[in-house]
Amino acid sequence: MATLQQHLPLPAALKPPEGGGPPNNGETPPGRRGLARLRQDPQLVARGGLAAFWALLAALIVLPCACFLVLAVSPRLFGQGPQWFTLSYLRQVFTGTTAVSLVDSLWVSAAAAGIGLLVGVPIAWLSNRTLLPGRRFVAGAMWLVLLLPSWLPASGWERLVQPDGVMYRIGLNFPFVTSTIMGPFGVVLLLGLRCVPFSYLAITAALRGLGQEYEDAARTHGASRITSLRLLVPILAPAITSAIAIGFAESVSDFGVAATLAYRANFPLATYQLFADVNGFPPSFPGAAAIGWLLVGSVAVPLALQARALRGRAYRVLSGRSRAAVRRRLSRGGLIASLTVVIGYFAVALGVPGFGALSSSVLSDYGASLRPTLVNYRAVFNNSGLSGPLERSLIYGLIAATVTVALGFLCANLLSRRASASGTLLDFLLLAAVALPGVVFGAGYIFAYNLPALSHVGLDLYQTTTLLVVAYVASSMPTNARVLVGAVSQVDASLRNAARAHGASATRAWARGVLPAISRPVLMAWLLTFSGILLELPLSQLLYAPGSPPASVAIEDNLGNYHFGVGTAQAVVAVAIAFTVVGLALMLFRLVTPAGWRHVGEGVNE
Amino acid sequence: MHAHAQASPDTRRPRGRSVLAGAAVTTAVLAGVQATATAQRTPKAAVVPLVVYSAQGYDKLETQDFSKRYHIPVQLNDNSTGPLLTEIEASKNNPKWGLLWVDGATAFAELDDQHLLLRGFEPNVKWDSLGKAALPADKSYVPTGVTLMAIMAYNKQRVAHPPTSWKALLSPKWKGQVGMDDPSQSGPTYPFIAGMMQDLGGIAQGKAYFSKLKANGLVVNPTNGPTLAALASGQINLALVQSSAGIGAYFSDHNIAVKYLNPVTILPSVIGIDAKAPAQEQKEAELFANYVLSRAGQKVMKTGDPTGDSLYYPVINGIAPRGILPPLSGVKTQSINPYTWGPRENTINSWFDSSIVK
Numbered sequence: 026m027a028t029l030q031q032h033l034p035l036p037a038a039l040k041p042p043e044g045g046g047p048p049n050n051g052e053t054p055p056g057r058r059g060l061a062r063l064r065q066d067p068q069l070v071a072r073g074g075l076a077a078f079w080a081l082l083a084a085l086i087v088l089p090c091a092c093f094l095v096l097a098v099s100p101r102l103f104g105q106g107p108q109w110f111t112l113s114y115l116r117q118v119f120t121g122t123t124a125v126s127l128v129d130s131l132w133v134s135a136a137a138a139g140i141g142l143l144v145g146v147p148i149a150w151l152s153n154r155t156l157l158p159g160r161r162f163v164a165g166a167m168w169l170v171l172l173l174p175s176w177l178p179a180s181g182w183e184r185l186v187q188p189d190g191v192m193y194r195i196g197l198n199f200p201f202v203t204s205t206i207m208g209p210f211g212v213v214l215l216l217g218l219r220c221v222p223f224s225y226l227a228i229t230a231a232l233r234g235l236g237q238e239y240e241d242a243a244r245t246h247g248a249s250r251i252t253s254l255r256l257l258v259p260i261l262a263p264a265i266t267s268a269i270a271i272g273f274a275e276s277v278s279d280f281g282v283a284a285t286l287a288y289r290a291n292f293p294l295a296t297y298q299l300f301a302d303v304n305g306f307p308p309s310f311p312g313a314a315a316i317g318w319l320l321v322g323s324v325a326v327p328l329a330l331q332a333r334a335l336r337g338r339a340y341r342v343l344s345g346r347s348r349a350a351v352r353r354r355l356s357r358g359g360l361i362a363s364l365t366v367v368i369g370y371f372a373v374a375l376g377v378p379g380f381g382a383l384s385s386s387v388l389s390d391y392g393a394s395l396r397p398t399l400v401n402y403r404a405v406f407n408n409s410g411l412s413g414p415l416e417r418s419l420i421y422g423l424i425a426a427t428v429t430v431a432l433g434f435l436c437a438n439l440l441s442r443r444a445s446a447s448g449t450l451l452d453f454l455l456l457a458a459v460a461l462p463g464v465v466f467g468a469g470y471i472f473a474y475n476l477p478a479l480s481h482v483g484l485d486l487y488q489t490t491t492l493l494v495v496a497y498v499a500s501s502m503p504t505n506a507r508v509l510v511g512a513v514s515q516v517d518a519s520l521r522n523a524a525r526a527h528g529a530s531a532t533r534a535w536a537r538g539v540l541p542a543i544s545r546p547v548l549m550a551w552l553l554t555f556s557g558i559l560l561e562l563p564l565s566q567l568l569y570a571p572g573s574p575p576a577s578v579a580i581e582d583n584l585g586n587y588h589f590g591v592g593t594a595q596a597v598v599a600v601a602i603a604f605t606v607v608g609l610a611l612m613l614f615r616l617v618t619p620a621g622w623r624h625v626g627e628g629v630n631e
Numbered sequence: 632m633h634a635h636a637q638a639s640p641d642t643r644r645p646r647g648r649s650v651l652a653g654a655a656v657t658t659a660v661l662a663g664v665q666a667t668a669t670a671q672r673t674p675k676a677a678v679v680p681l682v683v684y685s686a687q688g689y690d691k692l693e694t695q696d697f698s699k700r701y702h703i704p705v706q707l708n709d710n711s712t713g714p715l716l717t718e719i720e721a722s723k724n725n726p727k728w729g730l731l732w733v734d735g736a737t738a739f740a741e742l743d744d745q746h747l748l749l750r751g752f753e754p755n756v757k758w759d760s761l762g763k764a765a766l767p768a769d770k771s772y773v774p775t776g777v778t779l780m781a782i783m784a785y786n787k788q789r790v791a792h793p794p795t796s797w798k799a800l801l802s803p804k805w806k807g808q809v810g811m812d813d814p815s816q817s818g819p820t821y822p823f824i825a826g827m828m829q830d831l832g833g834i835a836q837g838k839a840y841f842s843k844l845k846a847n848g849l850v851v852n853p854t855n856g857p858t859l860a861a862l863a864s865g866q867i868n869l870a871l872v873q874s875s876a877g878i879g880a881y882f883s884d885h886n887i888a889v890k891y892l893n894p895v896t897i898l899p900s901v902i903g904i905d906a907k908a909p910a911q912e913q914k915e916a917e918l919f920a921n922y923v924l925s926r927a928g929q930k931v932m933k934t935g936d937p938t939g940d941s942l943y944y945p946v947i948n949g950i951a952p953r954g955i956l957p958p959l960s961g962v963k964t965q966s967i968n969p970y971t972w973g974p975r976e977n978t979i980n981s982w983f984d985s986s987i988v989k
Contacts, residue, residue: 103721103724104723104724105720122984122985187866188866189861189864189865189866190864194864284816284853288816288853289853291988291989301815301984303717304713304717304815304816305815305976305977305980306716306737306738306741306973306976306977307716307720307741307745307977308716308717308720308721309977310720310721464717468717468721471718471721471722472721475721475722475724475725475727476724476725477724477725480725487722487725487727488682488708488727566710566711566714567714567717567718567721569708570706571682571683571684571706571707571708572705572706572707572708574709578709578710581710581711582709582710582711590883
């Protein structure tokens with residue numbers, strides 16, 4: 026109605042309704058009746074919001090992925106082959122190298138998720154529940170592990186142990202180390218190390234919400250410290266199963282290790298086969314889509330296990346009655362063992378890739394002389410053309426991370442609802458999206474949003490910054506939601522209800538009761554997304570607006586044009602900037618948030 | 632598709648409308664980002680932006696100089712060859728590129744076979760023998776320079792007498808000392824393999840040669856960088872790489888020298904124009920190709936990436952290569968027919984990966 030009035034001549038538009046009062050003899054007009062009904066019926070609002078949310082999810086994730094995956098059975102739909110319907114591409118993935126690579130990907134990802142849990146849980150417990158020296162640095166170091174693109178650790182390991190590597194050049198002739206690392210074991214190890222931060226984050230969020238009362242209850246009833254774990258571990262089940270699922274999905278979709286260490290080890294993984302199909306010329310999108318189907322199907326396994334583990338249980342432990350937990354002092358032996366685990370992990374996870382990246386960036390002669398120089402860094406700061414792309418990526422990261430966290434939080438809320446059909450569907454959808462490599466998203470976005478029909482109606486989104494940022498959001502949201510779900514599922518309604526009982530509005534009750542409890546996980550999820558976007562490559566390559574390259578494309582440009590040292594120096598600078606942003610954000614959080622925000626949900630007494 | 636081919640420049644890239652579209656799909660924040668980017672790209676009335684997809688190291692300088700001289704805005708998609716070709720294939724029902732500029736003619740032959748390239752355009756220049764050899768009969772693409780694939784790079788301190796023929800690489804003397812790139816990761820490597828097959832008399836003979844090379848301890852790395860790193864560290868002593876990479880490596884390590892083994896396959900850097908682009912943009916693309924082959928354009932090409940892509944052999948008379956490039960006199964060069972060898976690329980690369988890399 027308001028829109029119609031805008032097209033009337035101004036006097037007519039300004040003219041009040043006849044009688045000067047409400048039209049229709051005081052009856053509410055249909056439009057207003059609808060609004061009034063909405064105000065009176067919050068469930069209707071919720072249903073409308075939910076429908077809008079699903080529509081957004083469909084546009085961001087389902088449509089692009091579906092447009093890509095449908096090519097496996099109908100290549101002609103997007104002009105990628107003569108067949109309207111065929112099963113030949115799906116049949117092909119069960120034969121030859123592709124079949125072998127799929128099997129390899131499945132067991133490698135399962136093993137990597139297991140390693141992530143085995144290492145991540147103890148480190149999370151040690152840094153959250155004990156007086157381990159240096160525990161304050163653990164979270165920051167975990168973030169650094171997450172910040173590194175997965176190809177960087179793989180390259181670091183290669184430089185160390187390959188036949189002409191540093192290990193041999195300093196006189197350590199250990200061929201068995203070379204064959205071990207540059208084989209399936211090395212691939213599992215690298216992917217496993219990368220899963221550790223996901224486990225750590227999920228378990229940390231859960232531990233912070235887990236008050237002392239559960240452990241006290243067990244101890245009161247005569248349980249030893251070990252047997253009290255039988256009570257605590259099941260409470261942490263959502264976080265544990267979430268960590269396994271995300272670790273599996275992240276590993277199965279990883280391309281950095283698949284294209285470097287696994288490739289050099291002649292150990293093909295599914296994502297590399299998919300890349301080979303897309304990167305060949307002419308590319309075989311239908312072949313890649315067929316592999317994509319199996320990657321999506323593979324996440325059903327951890328999801329089924331998760332559903333089985335969590336069926337019929339509730340995990341809301343963070344309430345107004347949560348009591349602070351007490352940090353334990355470790356025995357001398359425990360201290361030594363704990364420090365060995367924590368320092369050992371970071372030495373391997375950060376030291377080796379750090380060495381790889383730094384050594385590549387400070388050696389100007391392909392490493393022939395092992396003589397360090399800063400010539401590559403001088404090139405970066407003098408004339409590498411990186412400042413513009415880096416600024417651009419920072420802005421994209423800031424915007425996309427903010428939108429992603431908002432949507433990720435909504436997803437996490439839905440996921441945390443027990444026995445909800447929409448929650449189950451969402452869970453599968455998000456994890457399936459995690460399992461698809463970035464190149465699938467990139468190509469899917471081109472197929473979905475570059476249709477001639479859309480161009481005819483003025484919807485030309487392809488090659489615009491908007492579509493790139495939307496794609497960043499879509500590809501980051503699944504992981505983001507999985508990271509948040511552990512914290513969100515622990516928030517009990519009593520937190521909000523308490524504020525409501527004291528007269529706060531719904532918004533104020535949420536801001537005062539719930540936000541403090543989830544502020545830290547939300548910040549962490551934001552940082553994870555931001556740092557992931559800063560150096561994201563496959564989407565950036567396929568979707569960036571010409572003339573506005575992001576940082577990763579500029580770096581890849583140098584790496585691909587023989588300027589390997591300058592490219593790695595650029596990567597080191599970009600990672601340093603990302604880490605600075607993470608540090609500043611954490612410091613800002615500490616400075617500007619009320620002290621209570623940092624302690625609510627922390628559940629720990631020093 | 633047909634309607635699109637006839638669309639006017641204004642309807643082809645309505646950037647302003649895309650802002651509205653973006654706002655409809657996503658948030659106002661996102662649309663704000665797009666609005667800024669759009670404002671910076673608004674073309675002048677008579678011209679449309681020329682969208683250049685390029686993987687050349689000197690492309691930024693080349694497009695900047697072109698824009699300055701002709702007052703035509705250029706939107707540069709500077710990427711690796713693989714993603715550029717992936718984009719073109721994924722968007723072929725509604726293409727957004729105007730001009731493609733990458734190394735290797737086989738991809739262009741494939742695009743031409745799909746009727747995606749404008750045919751019948753030839754810049755008004757005097758080609759030299761390399762240029763004539765690289766020019767297609769239907770004039771669907773334009774060579775702008777030539778590198779060689781592969782040349783042999785070696786460490787002159789460790790190798791006093793390098794081999795002088797391709798056959799010599801099979802000798803036990805060089806067992807475990809030869810390295811090359813994987814064609815599935817390094818685009819220029821397929822023309823090398825195809826060239827060897829052509830020279831040896833066919834695919835079967837070529838496969839036999841590479842199988843013998845493997846039996847003699849061939850080391851396969853993904854791309855030029857790792858192969859040259861293996862040469863520098865001493866893991867291998869002979870690296871079969873693209874000429875620009877091998878010669879460029881000298882700037883990083885002065886012990887590296889290069890030798891050309893006969894015959895060596897020429898790898899043209901090539902410009903192709905989108906057959907479905909608006910007429911105005913096609914004209915601008917032709918102007919760009921003419922500019923690249925002009926003295927001014929060649930000067931930028933020769934100086935824009937002095938340790939990388941600028942190390943090429945010109946394809947027109949009167950332009951000399953950079954001084955560091957060895958003369959081609961006495962070197963037997965050969966071309967492969969991209970229309971014959973292009974369609975075989977995926978099959979031969981798959982064979983190489985399954986039989987030689989593993």
